[in-house]
Amino acid sequence: MRIHVTDIIDGDQLSGDVFNDYGLHVLSKGTKLYKSEISRLLQHHIDFVDIMERSQPSSEEEPSIAGRTLESTVNPKWLPKVQPIYENAVKSFEKFFSAALETGKVDDAEVTNVLQPLLNNLQLERDVVSMLLLLNTQDDYTYQHSVQVGMLSYYLATWLGYSNNEAAKIGKAGFLHDIGKCRIEDAILNKPGKLTPEEYEEVKRHTEYGHEIILRSFEDSSLALGALQHHERVDGTGYPGKLSGDEIHPISKIIAVVDIYSAMISARVYQKERDLLYVLRELHRLSFKELDPVTTHTFIKHMIPNFIGKHVQLSNGDIGVIVMTHPTEFFRPLIQISEAFIDLTVERDYEITHVYM
Structure with missing residues (x-):
C-alpha cells in the first residue's frame, strides 16, 4: 500500500x-x-512510502493522523500560529522581569500560562535550527534569549529521555534561568565595550539573584538550581560555586549547553552572531572540558540532522547541499555539488565554512 x-x-x-x-x-x-521516523523521511525529501496493510480500527478508536502535524516540517504553516505565542512569551518575560525587580517574585501560574502553550506547540516541530531563525525577533536580547533557552531546554530534556512533564519543568527552569539579571543595571548588561572587573563581578551575581527570586516564587527548588548553576562548568572553572562534575545538577548541565548555543547564535551590542555550524563545533570543543559530554553530544546529535538539505560553502569555495549526516563525525557530512558527492569523512582536506539558511 503506497501512501504519501x-x-x-x-x-x-x-x-x-x-x-x-x-x-x-x-x-x-x-x-x-512515528514522529521521529516521519521527520527523518521528510528530512531526506521522501514523499511516498510503501506500508503494510493496516488493521481496521474499532469504531471507538480514532487513529492519530501524523500527517496533520507534519506539514510544519515541510512547509512552516505552523508559523502563523506559533509566532504570536512566541512573541507573547518574549513580551511576557519583560513583565516577569519587572515584577521580579519590584517584588522579588514571579507568579508561578502566570509563568505556566505563558510558557505551556509554546511548549505544547514545540512537540510537533523538530527542525529546531530553522524554527529559531524564523521566530527570531528584534526584541531585547535578554528577554528573547530567556524564551529560546526555555524552548531548547525542553527539547534537550526530551532528547535525553525525560518524560514530557519533566521536560516541561526543565523548560520552565531554562525560561527563568536569567531572571536574576533584573537586578543588574542596563548600562552594565548592554555595555558595548569590555566590562570592568567590578562590573563583571556584578554580572556574575545574577545567578545568585535568580536563585533567590525563584526560591521565593516556586516550591520546586530544582528550578532555582537552574538559575544558580547554569554558569558552573564540569571542570570546576565556572561560577558562583566553582562546582565540578556531579556536584552540578542535571538540569543546570542542560541549561548550560543551550544557554551557550542561544547566546552564540544571537547578535548583541558587543558580538556578531556566529555561523550555526561554528556554534555546534564550539560546543563540541567545550564538551571535552567544561560542558557535560553526554548532555552536549546529545544536543549536537539531534541538531545536526536539521542541516540536511541546507546549502553550505566549503573551504575551497564550492557551494553544495548536505544530503546525509554522520552519526559520530558530526561536522563531516556527505555533500552534493552538482552531480558529484563529497564525503567529508573521507575527503579530510575539505571543511564547511558557512551554512546558508
Whole structure:
C-alpha cells in the first residue's frame, strides 16, 4: 500500500526498505513509523512510502493522523500560529522581569500560562535550527534569549529521555534561568565595550539573584538550581560555586549547553552572531572540558540532522547541499555539488565554512 508521508498514521509499518534520491538507506523494512521516523523521511525529501496493510480500527478508536502535524516540517504553516505565542512569551518575560525587580517574585501560574502553550506547540516541530531563525525577533536580547533557552531546554530534556512533564519543568527552569539579571543595571548588561572587573563581578551575581527570586516564587527548588548553576562548568572553572562534575545538577548541565548555543547564535551590542555550524563545533570543543559530554553530544546529535538539505560553502569555495549526516563525525557530512558527492569523512582536506539558511 503506497501512501504519501502526510497520510501516515502512527504505527504504520514499512513493507520495504526506504532509500533517498541519492541511493542512501534511510529506514529498514518493518520499521514502525512515528514522529521521529516521519521527520527523518521528510528530512531526506521522501514523499511516498510503501506500508503494510493496516488493521481496521474499532469504531471507538480514532487513529492519530501524523500527517496533520507534519506539514510544519515541510512547509512552516505552523508559523502563523506559533509566532504570536512566541512573541507573547518574549513580551511576557519583560513583565516577569519587572515584577521580579519590584517584588522579588514571579507568579508561578502566570509563568505556566505563558510558557505551556509554546511548549505544547514545540512537540510537533523538530527542525529546531530553522524554527529559531524564523521566530527570531528584534526584541531585547535578554528577554528573547530567556524564551529560546526555555524552548531548547525542553527539547534537550526530551532528547535525553525525560518524560514530557519533566521536560516541561526543565523548560520552565531554562525560561527563568536569567531572571536574576533584573537586578543588574542596563548600562552594565548592554555595555558595548569590555566590562570592568567590578562590573563583571556584578554580572556574575545574577545567578545568585535568580536563585533567590525563584526560591521565593516556586516550591520546586530544582528550578532555582537552574538559575544558580547554569554558569558552573564540569571542570570546576565556572561560577558562583566553582562546582565540578556531579556536584552540578542535571538540569543546570542542560541549561548550560543551550544557554551557550542561544547566546552564540544571537547578535548583541558587543558580538556578531556566529555561523550555526561554528556554534555546534564550539560546543563540541567545550564538551571535552567544561560542558557535560553526554548532555552536549546529545544536543549536537539531534541538531545536526536539521542541516540536511541546507546549502553550505566549503573551504575551497564550492557551494553544495548536505544530503546525509554522520552519526559520530558530526561536522563531516556527505555533500552534493552538482552531480558529484563529497564525503567529508573521507575527503579530510575539505571543511564547511558557512551554512546558508
